[in-house]
Amino acid sequence: MRLAVYNVENLFDRAKAMNLETWDEGRPILEAFAELAGLLGAVTYTPADRQRMVVLFERLGLEKSDTGPFVILRRNRGGLVRRPRAGGIEITADGRADWIGSLELRDEPINEHAIRNTARVIRDLQADVLGVVEAENRPALAAFNDEILPVVQGDPFRHVMLIDGNDERGIDVGLMTGAGFPIGLMRSHVDDRLANGATVFSRDCPEFYIATPNGNRLVVLLNHLKSKGYGGTAASNARRRAQAERVAAIYRDLAAAGETYVAVMGDMNDVPGSDPLQPLIAGTGLTDVFAHPAFDDGGYPGTYGLCNAANKIDYILLSPDLYGRVRNTGVHRTGMWPGSRPRRWDSYPEVRKPRDAASDHAALWVDLDI
Structure with missing residues (x-):
């Protein structure tokens, strides 16, 4: 099966302030x-x-x-x-x-070319289970699946689920799965609280329990951690670390309950060596697919913008048993703006300018033998 995650940066509508050139x-x-x-x-x-x-x-x-x-x-x-x-x-x-x-x-509406390029990325990923970051809501995600994917000859997913999170800008996380991978139990952590009573997650950290055709069960924890963008560096770092600590605790509870196939994935808004992410990356036994010998980084170490090492902010972290089932893994950048002089990677012909890009983020994927 193929598991993937992609920050689509909204599908139809996006806050105007987040839709400027830079x-x-x-x-x-x-x-x-x-x-x-x-x-x-x-x-x-x-x-x-x-x-x-x-x-x-x-x-x-x-x-x-x-x-x-x-x-x-x-x-x-x-x-x-x-x-x-x-x-x-x-x-x-x-x-x-x-x-x-x-x-x-x-x-304001997203550029029509960008919407279709997002669909092209999802079509070409050919994922059985796809985590989507920054989708507006479930109706928007379902409409994209039913109406836009077929326009680019993509196969719609059978199951589409999104639980509204805490971000009033409409940038939630959701899951799309194929017919052989039904979504069973879902658990939201939208109301988890810090000691001071504030909510932990900027969006949510939903748990999705997915049945596979072979009778196994995959648990996916989807994340979009606190951005560095605004609110002060110290405050955002502290919030992101608190979120990473909570995700790590949720994962440890799953492992203690006997869940062996667990994936933690999404946009963590920080690099692997950062202090805020250490509770999750260094303290759980989860392993980033970037570390796998089969991983193909396409010549660049990052996942955002121009994909330099300082822009490695998207992750698929796997439990030990799941990591042992990896057969192939890589990054998909064809929907991203490749820069100019020189172009860093091949992109769709329809990506003629930065506003046409499907997203500023690459999609990550991993093939698992489960």
């Missing part, structure tokens, strides 16, 4: 959004909070309207902000209980 363009917007959302969630707004909110409202283009170029403020009931005719912004609420609503990122 990450550096979107980063300040996402940082301001995260900071303002945090302030708005406080029980009590201090004078300093209000002053900072005004700065962030202006930074996000909300000084004249609740609809900015990248963000929407939805106010269903109660008062939060006033915009006098003379200009300026006033925060009128004393705390979160004074108003009902939300701060949301605005979406």
Whole structure:
């Protein structure tokens, strides 16, 4: 059987701030959004909070309207902000209980060429079990499977499952499997908590139990750990390490319960030697398929962007018994932008510019004799 994982970077719609030409363009917007959302969630707004909110409202283009170029403020009931005719912004609420609503990122459709190139990658992977990272929701994933894959002569998967996670931007993790690999038990960890009461996972770490045609059982833990993108380096590192510790604990519980075929995979947003990932990579007995003698890295050690060593952030980690069943494994970059002068790898003819790329991430795959 072939097991694969792929960060598709959304299928149909994506936050506009995440859909700009470069990450550096979107980063300040996402940082301001995260900071303002945090302030708005406080029980009590201090004078300093209000002053900072005004700065962030202006930074996000909300000084004249609740609809900015990248963000929407939805106010269903109660008062939060006033915009006098003379200009300026006033925060009128004393705390979160004074108003009902939300701060949301605005979406825009994905480039049509990018959608089809994503389908081409999935078609060419020919996976029996595919973990998908950054899918909007189950209806979007199912629609992509039923409507877009056939357009590029791909075979739709028989089973499609996604459990909504904690990320309000619509970047969840899901699973697609073939007819001979039904999904049985599913367990979400969306509500796992840290000691301070905060949720552990930025998205989720769902457990999927999959039956194989030979009567074996494969357990897949899908992950998309905390990004380095915004929120502060120290804070994001600490959050990512806490997530890695929790994933490691879930895996150890599975191993203790007698589950021998376990795969932990997804976008871990860090390199193998990083401190945040050590509880998972060095402390469990799980082994990265990159370490297998059969692994073909296609000439580059990374999985993201230009695929340098500093961009090795996607993983398939296997339990000892499963690692012993590896027959072949590699990386698929054909849907990625190959750079220019020189091009780093062959890409689909339809990838004519960076916005046409299926994703900034490579897909990983492994053939297992189970």
